[in-house]
Amino acid sequence: NAGVTQTPKFRVLKTGQSMTLLCAQDMNHEYMYWYRQDPGMGLRLIHYSVGEGTTAKGEVPDGYNVSRLKKQNFLLGLESAAPSQTSVYFCAITTGGREQYFGPGTRLTVT
């Protein structure tokens, strides 16, 4: 997936716990994105970043925070996990040609 990695691959949380998902790219792209994918649905944009130090809200930002302190890394945080946040989370970058490349995903279960 063109050098986009995600950590961890799987995680189980209890309601109210917090966690951080890490997305890393080994290229030099400005734009990075966090999506969630629920069964039978397409991807929904949570937050995105157009460069180091910048973040913006997507379609479904509630309950999540993000940070882009380094250009290569985009962090997604859940401060107080809820069962509704059970999902598969994908990170992506956009090339200059506007194609998106995705990481392998993080499967999160909140009990």
Added chain:
Amino acid sequence: SQQGEEDPQALSIQEGENATMNCSYKTSINNLQWYRQNSGRGLVHLILIRSNEREKHSGRLRVTLDTSKKSSSLLITASRAADTASYFCATDSSWYGQNFVFGPGTRLSVLP
């Protein structure tokens, strides 16, 4: 609401047949893209067609775009079992940053 909507939701064909999937969208776009997702994996970019293009080919893939009807189609010719996957269209409505919107996808099953 979703910008892109794929049709059909599911498609089952025999190996060697052609598979056609359609995508409709609602607002003006800069480009439209198709992605493939194998079960449990990330999405893989297949092809991008810009708003001023009508047709594009890549190997066994053929994509058409009709901006007057706000629709696109993806044709996979001579399908193989390895083409079994979900296929998503995504519309790009921004010159920078975000506004990629994905449809719910078409699940394609190619039977050997």
